[in-house]
Amino acid sequence: MIVSNELCYICGKISDFSIVDNATLLREAICKYCNASFRNSDTARIVMKTSIGKELPLSQGIDFLIESKITILEAQASGPIPNLLKHLPTYTCFEYWDELESGDNKNGVMNNNFEQLSFEDNSFDIVISQDVLEHIENPNNALAEINRVLKLNGTHVFTIPLHEASKTKSRKNARPVFHGDPLKEGGILVHTDWGTDILDIINIFGMRTHHINLHTFYDSTEITEVDNSYNDYLASPSLHYYRYNSIVFHSKKIKNCDLPKK
Numbered sequence: 001m002i003v004s005n006e007l008c009y010i011c012g013k014i015s016d017f018s019i020v021d022n023a024t025l026l027r028e029a030i031c032k033y034c035n036a037s038f039r040n041s042d043t044a045r046i047v048m049k050t051s052i053g054k055e056l057p058l059s060q061g062i063d064f065l066i067e068s069k070i071t072i073l074e075a076q077a078s079g080p081i082p083n084l085l086k087h088l089p090t091y092t093c094f095e096y097w098d099e100l101e102s103g104d105n106k107n108g109v110m111n112n113n114f115e116q117l118s119f120e121d122n123s124f125d126i127v128i129s130q131d132v133l134e135h136i137e138n139p140n141n142a143l144a145e146i147n148r149v150l151k152l153n154g155t156h157v158f159t160i161p162l163h164e165a166s167k168t169k170s171r172k173n174a175r176p177v178f179h180g181d182p183l184k185e186g187g188i189l190v191h192t193d194w195g196t197d198i199l200d201i202i203n204i205f206g207m208r209t210h211h212i213n214l215h216t217f218y219d220s221t222e223i224t225e226v227d228n229s230y231n232d233y234l235a236s237p238s239l240h241y242y243r244y245n246s247i248v249f250h251s252k253k254i255k256n257c258d259l260p261k262k
Contacts, residue, residue, distance in 0.1 A: 001018060001019055001020065001021045001022070001023065001029075002016045002017070002018050003017050003018065003019060003026050003029040003038075004016075004017050004029070004038075004215075005017070007057065008031040008033065008034060008036055008041050008057065009036075009041040009042070009044040009045035009048070009055070009056075009057045009058060010031065010034050010036035010040055010041050010044050010057065010058050010059065010080045010081070010084065011031060011033050011034035011036065011057065011059050012057030012058075012059045012060050013031070013033045013034075015031040015032050015033050015034075016031075016032050017029040017030060017031055017032075017037075017038055017041075018030060018032060019239065020239060022240060023239040023240055024239070024240055024241065024242060024243050025238060025239045025240075025241070025242045025243065025244065026038070026215075026217045027039045027215060027217065027244055027245065027246035028239065034080060035080065036080035037080075038214075038215050038246045039130060039131070039159055039246050040079065040080045040081060040130070041080075042159075042212075042214040042215065042246050042248050043081065043128065043130055043157060043158075043159055043248055044057070044058040044080070044081055045214065045248070046157050046212060046248045046250055047072075047081075047126060047128060047157050048061050050126060050155050050157060050250065051064070051065060051068070051070050051125075051126065052064050052068075058081065058084055058085075059084060062084065062085075062088070065085070065088060065090070065091075066088060066089075066090075069090050070090060070125045070126065071090045071091075071092075071123065071124045071125045071126070071151075072085065072088075072090060072091045072092070072124060072125065072126045072127075072128065073092050073093070073094075073119070073123070073124045073126070073127045073128070073149065074091070074092070074093040074094075074127070074128040074129070075093075075094060075096075075112075075114060075127075075128065075129040075130075075132045076093060076095070076128075076129070076130060076132075077093040077094060077095045077109045077110070078182070079130075081128065092110070092119075092124075093109075093110070094109070094110040094111060094112040095109050095110075095111060095112075096111060096112060096113055096114070097111050098113075102116050102117060102118040103118035114129075114132065114136055114141075114142040114145060114146070115136060115137070115138055115141035115142050115145060116141070116145065117145045117148070117149055119149045120149070121148050121149065122148075122149070122150070122151045122152070123149045123150075123151070124149055124150055124151065124154060125150075125151055125154045125155070126154060126155050126156075126157060127146050127149065127150060127154070127155070127156045127157070127158075128156075128157050128158065129156070129157075129158040129159075130158065130159045131159055131160060131161065131179070132158070132160075133158065133160050133192070133194065134160050134161060134179075134190050134191065134192050134193070134194060135179070135188050135189065135190060135191060136191060136192070137191050139191070139192055140205075140259070143201075143202055143205040143207075143257075144205055144257050144259055146205075146251075147205050147206045147207060147253055147256065147257035148256075148257065150253040151253070152253055152254075152255075152256075153252060153253060153254070154252070154253050155250060155251060155252050155253070156207070156249070156250075156251040156253075157248065157249070157250060157251075158248070158249050158251070159246075159247065159248055159249070160194045160198070160247075160249070161193075161194070161224075161242065161244045162194055162195070162198070162211075162223070162244065162245070162247050163193050163194060163195040163196075163223055163224075163225065164195075164196065164220035164223050164245070165196070165220040165221050165223060165225075166193070166195045166196065166225065167195040167196055167197045168192060168193065168194050168195040168196075168197050168198055168201060169192070169193050169195065170191065170192055171190055171191055171192065171193060172191070174227060175226075175227070175230055176189060176190075177189070177190040177226050177233065178190065179238070180238060193226075198211075198249075199211070202249075202251055204259065205257045205259060206253060206254060206255040206256055206257040206258075207251045207252060207253055207254065208251070208252045208254050209249060209250065209251040209252070210249070210250055211247050211248065211249045211250070212247065212248050212249075212250065213245060213246075213247050214246050214247070214248060215245060215246035216245050217243070217245055217246075218243045218244075218245055222243055223243055223244060223245070224241065224242045224243045224244065229241075
């Protein structure tokens with residue numbers, strides 16, 4: 001099923017973005033040339049706009065990133081963005097295995113915990129995370145750490161599944177929900193359903209944050225609320241159950257965070 005024909009901000013080609021028939025998670029439709037999803041492409045688009053002030057495809061901006069020595073940290077070691085940037089000397093990526101310490105390596109990939117990063121203060125111009133914050137047990141710790149490792153005026157570019165008709169809530173006492181994870185059989189637990197107050201929450205941590213809705217597929221009232229349809233969640237493949245828009249957040253460090261970790 002073709003969702004759209006447009007520019008891919010990963011490979012730079014005009015492409016059909018397609019997904020399996022009758023799917024609802026349309027932000028995961030992929031480019032026929034490089035397999036980047038709308039979410040990947042939209043993230044790259046904002047990364048390049050943040051880096052060079054232009055919405056240039058990532059594949060066409062590699063030389064600029066090298067010349068400008070922009071330091072980038074990404075909370076993902078595989079996928080369309082890491083595949084293009086991993087050879088850059090100023091790019092660092094990691095995954096998270098809870099049995100390892102931050103800074104350890106597994107199969108040549110650095111391990112890090114967003115709640116306790118192994119990097120020095122003021123190390124990076126850009127931090128990238130795609131659908132990570134909802135899986136962190138203590139997100140306030142991660143937000144403080146992101147602020148710490150960013151340089152002043154540095155930016156966290158990120159995505160989350162945004163619940164556009166409700167406020168943020170912890171899933172600590174709710175029925176368990178898991179999202180797919182290539183590193184973990186059975187998926188990864190969702191700790192937070194991020195909602196309409198996310199900007200206010202993040203800005204407490206020394207940031208100035210706004211969101212860019214780049215692909216709108218659903219009205220806010222159509223966005224998935226798992227607790228209202230939990231049996232459907234259990235019975236349905238994720239691509240045929242979830243409904244989220246492709247929204248990218250741009251969160252700029254304007255001061256050091258002085259909040260203690262919990």
